[in-house]
Amino acid sequence: MPKKPLILITNDDGISAPGIRALIAVMSELGTVVVVAPDSPQSAMGHAITINNTLHLNKISAENAEITEYSCSGTPVDCVKMAVNEVMKQKPDLCVSGVNHGSNSSINVIYSGTMSAAVEAGIEGIPAIGFSLLDYNWNADFEQIKPFIKKIALQVLENGLTEGTVLNVNFPKLKTEEIKGIKICRQAKAMWQEKFDKRVTPFGKEYYWLTGEFVNLDKGEDTDEWALANHYISIVPVHYDLTAHHAIQTLNTWEF
Secondary structure (H helix, E strand, O other): OOOOOEEEEEOOOOOOOHHHHHHHHHHOOOOEEEEEEEOOOOOOOOOOOOOOOOOOEEEOOOOOOOOEEEEEOOOHHHHHHHHHHHHOOOOOOEEEEEEEEOOOOOOHHHHOHHHHHHHHHHHOOOOEEEEEEOOOOOOOOOHHHHHHHHHHHHHHHHHOOOOOEEEEEEEOOOOHHHOOEEEEOEOOOEEEEEEEEEEEOOOOOEEEEEEEEEEEOOOOOOEHHHHHHOOEEEEEEEEOOOOOHHHHHHHOOOOO
């Protein structure tokens, strides 16, 4: 009998979030599951790691449980590092992060703790996928996307991923039968136009809430934003080599 794949699961919404519970349910059908996730929400933490504070790791599953679960006091990237170096006796065959409550399409990939956890796994040489649903509601319906999560994860387990590449998968907020299919996309050129809502406490101290509007500047029909708007699941291959290779030749003409 073929050996079951070993699958690491993490997220940025916290270990009790409904999104990660949905992911655990799907992955437990595919292999042996180990969960290491933040003990509290860590959204928009990007690739932050904990270096000036202690980290706490608590096993929250019973010894005889089929799924091993740990909560970690750190960031999503901390969770992957702790899983690989302290929890797991061997490198996992797959790391899946999410399912995030809210989209991580376009520029949001930069800020996303969900995707940074997947990227960290990729750095460790582990095939990795970040899953996100375009629904910020804590009680979002994740049942609709479970078949697609399973299909995508199986493809990665069977085919692997190009070295240095992880997948950023975003689901539209639709019923299963309304989803037209899966599109392999590029990241749309879009941005947040931030505003700060300035307020004053009863004691006269100023404080700010970050607000803003998401603006899509990209009219292409091959982007993740187009796919989501047109009822497709978007998959963007992401790599963590930030070198702007196209600029090297130009810079070499400068007189330093």
